[in-house]
Amino acid sequence: MASCKESFIDLSPEDTQSGNTFYQTEDQFRQALAAAYQPLRDLMTNDYFTAEMRTDNTHYQYNDVDRGTANQYRENIANFTDPTNDSYTNAVYFHCYKGISRANIVIERLPLANIDEAARKDIDGQAKFLRAFNYFRLVRYFGDVPLYLKETKVAEDAFLPRSPAAEVYNQIIADASAAIEELAVPAGFPQSGAATKGSATLLLAEVYVTQKRYSEAETLLKTLPEMGYQLLANYADVFSTANKNSRESIFEVQYREGAQGGQQSNFIYQFLPRSTNTEMITGVATNNTGTGGWNTPTDDMIAAYESGDKRLDASIGIAEGTYNASNVFTISANKSVVDYTPAEGKIGVPYIKKYLNPHTTANNTDDNWPVYRYADALLLLAETLNAQGKAQEALTYLNQVRDRAFGAGKAAIQETDPERLKTIILHERRVELAFENHRWFDLLRSGKTIEILSAFGEVMKQKYSYLPPTSFQVTAFRLLYPIPQSERELNPELTQNPGY
Incomplete structure (x- = not known):
């Protein structure tokens, strides 16, 4: 100890990058930001179980030969019999927190770097969008959740209790608002795939609609047309890989066909x-x-x-x-x-x-996952206006979407009774946004989840003999998923959602 320099115990390697040396340049922060986007790919390969198969939109093919736990866990989500150790609901939880953790690193280290201010705002805005997006998923799926807002550097930082949902929503709103201020409108179409002011705007608008803050949602949603978004003329074209990140796309998770590992999609398979x-x-x-x-x-x-x-x-x-x-x-x-x-x-x-879509190699496709589309924004605006007693104005936006589906004026809705129009808009969102992971959240927002899915479950149990009597018991506690049991075993601060 007497003969050595203090620098000898500096453990940062000089021949490779480390956390102490990496976060210095704009390019390095762009790389770190790309890493924060990456968990979205893993999230989308699990999210359809929790957002589509949990609803009346989709089910599964029963496999009576392979009754392994992987199949049973996925079936349990659809059947409303999922346990606390279900690896597929747990995966949604873990992938969201992986994205949050990586966004936190970018947000916390960015002020310490000497980079161009415009670049700094863009990077910070994207990272805060990602953090808000993941927390919005978590709070709707799991309710109260731990609120991590800084880089986890020591073990003590990793074990937080659950924060009240209201506190989580406040953070989502703060992050999404900051992202709107810092991000730019799309520079052109097709877009790069990065989050933009439009992405953050629709995210915050959906948060406000979820909280029944309709006037604030309306103001946000009415800013989107001036950003250049439009419906594509043909509905099927929206999902063509030739039109990725088009004028209708407000945010989509990026996948890329090819030999590079882990970037391809395989949804069709x-x-x-x-x-x-x-x-x-x-x-x-x-x-x-x-x-x-x-x-x-x-x-x-x-x-x-x-x-x-x-x-x-x-x-x-x-x-x-x-x-x-x-x-x-x-x-x-x-x-x-x-x-x-x-x-x-x-x-x-x-x-x-x-x-x-056309591709050349099995399980290696180029399809992105659509998260936010302009059609979604139009229908959300119709929902928001109707909730404020502005049914006639709501029809303008609802019928824009229907005109594309049926032909201009061929199936226009004229209903102005608020309750009946609410049901019509919910139905329209179902068919327009089918299989894009909106149905579960739309049902929760409507307040009709238990009513609609209980009736659906009775029909399904009559149709499929493999469904046990315990399936489709759509009770209030099942409107939240369980906190992963493995997390509770590691973190004694975590409580479980009632009923599990």
């Missing part, structure tokens, strides 16, 4: 029926019996589309074929869902068509 050969649908031959059969459109969902609605054929397809003794489907034809009648001896299984 999860959403097709389990088959030994997917070539009839995807154009690429592969066996998806280990990954498929999830997020299958329900009969109730298909019946929700009105006659002449172009969105039905753009959103849902039919895989026609036969099942073998092992409950594996052989696909013999790809059919349109409109007026579908199965061929003799065949069965038609619906699948989500929105994420079916």
Whole structure:
């Protein structure tokens, strides 16, 4: 100790980057910001279980051969029988916090760096958007949650108690408001995929609608048209990989087909029926019996589309074929869902068509996940106006969306009774935003979750003998998911949601 310099105990490596040396330049912060976006990809591969399969939009193909826990956990979410150790609800929790942790690092270290002010504001705004987005998901799924707002550097920082939902919402609003101030409008279309002022605006507007702060939501939503957003002329084009980050896109999670690891999507292979050969649908031959059969459109969902609605054929397809003794489907034809009648001896299984685009390698697709679209903003504005007694004005925005689906003026809504119009707007959001992970949150906001899903569950239990009597017990406590048991074992400060 007497003979050595104090610098000898400096543990920052000189031949590689470390946390002590990395966060210095704009390029380094851009890299760190990209890392904060990355967990969104993992989130979206789990989020459809909790936001779509938990609802009347989709169900699953029961696998009576493989009754492993991975299949049972996913089924349990749809059946309202999920336990505290369900790895798929837990994954949503963990991926959100991974994104928050990485955003916190950027936000906390950014003021210490000597970089251009315009770049600093852009990086900070994106990081705060991501933190707000993840907390908004968490608070609606889990209620009170730990509120991490700084980089976790020591063990004590990792074990926080749950903060009241009201406190979490206050932080979401603060972050989203800061993001609106710091971020720019889209520089052009197609966009880069980064969060913009428009992304933060729609996020904060949805927060305000959730809190019934309708006037504030209205003000925000009416700023979006001047930012350049528009509906695309053809609904199906919205989901084409040729139109990623288009004028209709306000925020979407970015995926990229190719050899680079972990950036590709594979939604279509999860959403097709389990088959030994997917070539009839995807154009690429592969066996998806280990990954498929999830997020299958329900009969109730298909019946929700009105006659002449172009969105039905753009959103849902039919895989026609036969099942073998092992409950594996052989696909013999790809059919349109409109007026579908199965061929003799065949069965038609619906699948989500929105994420079916040309590609060359199985499980390696280029589809982004749409999070916020301009159509969503228009319908949210209609909902907001109707809630304020402005039904006539609400119809203007509602019918913009319907004009694209049916043709201008062909199916315009005229209803101005607030309660009936509320139901119509909820229905319109269901068919316009089907399979984009909005349905669960829309039902919660409507106050009709228990009523709608209990009735749906009774129909499902009559239809499917594999559903136990305990399924679809849609009680109030099931409107929140359980705090992961593994987290509670690590952190004694965490309490559990009532009922679990």
